[in-house]
Amino acid sequence: xxxxxxFLGTGTSMGVPTLGCPCxxxxxxxxxxxxxxxxxxxxxxxxxxxxxRVVVIDTGPDFREQALREHVRHVDAVLYxxxxxxxxxxxxxxxxxxxxxxxxxGPIPLYADPAAIKVLERVFEYTLSPDATYxxxxxxxxxxxxxxxxxxxxxxxxxxxxxxxxxxxxxxxGNAAYLTDVSSIPEPSFALLAGVEVLVIxxxxxxxxxxxxxxxxxxxxxxxxxxxxxxFTHIAHDLAHEETNRGLPANIQLAHDGLSVPVxx
Ligand SMILES: [Zn+2]
Ligand SMILES: [Zn+2]
Numbered sequence: 001x002x003x004x005x006x007f008l009g010t011g012t013s014m015g016v017p018t019l020g021c022p023c024x025x026x027x028x029x030x031x032x033x034x035x036x037x038x039x040x041x042x043x044x045x046x047x048x049x050x051x052x053r054v055v056v057i058d059t060g061p062d063f064r065e066q067a068l069r070e071h072v073r074h075v076d077a078v079l080y081x082x083x084x085x086x087x088x089x090x091x092x093x094x095x096x097x098x099x100x101x102x103x104x105x106g107p108i109p110l111y112a113d114p115a116a117i118k119v120l121e122r123v124f125e126y127t128l129s130p131d132a133t134y135x136x137x138x139x140x141x142x143x144x145x146x147x148x149x150x151x152x153x154x155x156x157x158x159x160x161x162x163x164x165x166x167x168x169x170x171x172x173x174g175n176a177a178y179l180t181d182v183s184s185i186p187e188p189s190f191a192l193l194a195g196v197e198v199l200v201i202x203x204x205x206x207x208x209x210x211x212x213x214x215x216x217x218x219x220x221x222x223x224x225x226x227x228x229x230x231x232f233t234h235i236a237h238d239l240a241h242e243e244t245n246r247g248l249p250a251n252i253q254l255a256h257d258g259l260s261v262p263v264x265x
Pocket of ligand 1: 012013038084086087181234
């Protein structure tokens with residue numbers, strides 16, 4: 001099946017521009033230097049249902065703006081990489097979309113690791129607690145990720161990653177993979193990435209960070225995995241879009257918000 005992967009946001013946790021920052025990238029006139037919090041959207045036509053399917057990976061604090069920009073009118077499932085604020089705080093903005101999902105048949109499934117579900121249940125207690133009574137709460141249903149999570153005919157393979165010392169997950173789907181917030185890729189995960197043609201991987205900046213890979217490290221991993229095209233995401237304000245991309249090979253580039261690329265599912 002043909003699908004489209006859209007970058008809802010390509011920024012690091014603080015977003016770019018970063019609040020209070022006087023740097024050149026934060027003050028750049030290039031729209032590609034404006035990066036909302038990191039998230040992607042996958043769309044495809046489901047022949048079994050004769051309908052478009054929409055899966056979101058992470059709902060960050062900018063989710064509402066991103067969904068408006070991309071004309072998202074329904075969401076069939078959400079997958080979470082981990083439960084840090086820049087990846088989960090838009091969960092509540094699923095509310096209107098979850099009412100649509102509920103009418104069509106049920107709550108929106110939220111697939112996440114058990115540890116991440118625990119955080120979601122704490123942060124969004126008024127929505128997810130079995131005792132929740134708030135009438136306008138999001139109609140969403142946390143579900144633990146398996147090694148394979150099937151959503152409407154697409155197999156989302158959990159790719160174990162490390163974010164500092166925290167185990168988190170990336171996802172492989174069809175010929176593509178989305179690996180964000182990675183500081184280390186456990187050796188067995190490379191086998192799960194064999195044959196990936198479109199690789200999305202985080203690349204924070206040049207300066208080392210305890211829980212994020214540098215651009216140079218992500219270039220090295222990209223060469224090892226060997227996709228046709230690599231797109232970098234979760235980018236800090238240290239990297240100017242145009243200048244950084246000029247210094248990279250054409251098949252390894254910084255993505256930008258709103259970029260859509262074809263994938264095969
Ligand atoms: Zn992050
Ligand atoms: Zn800055």
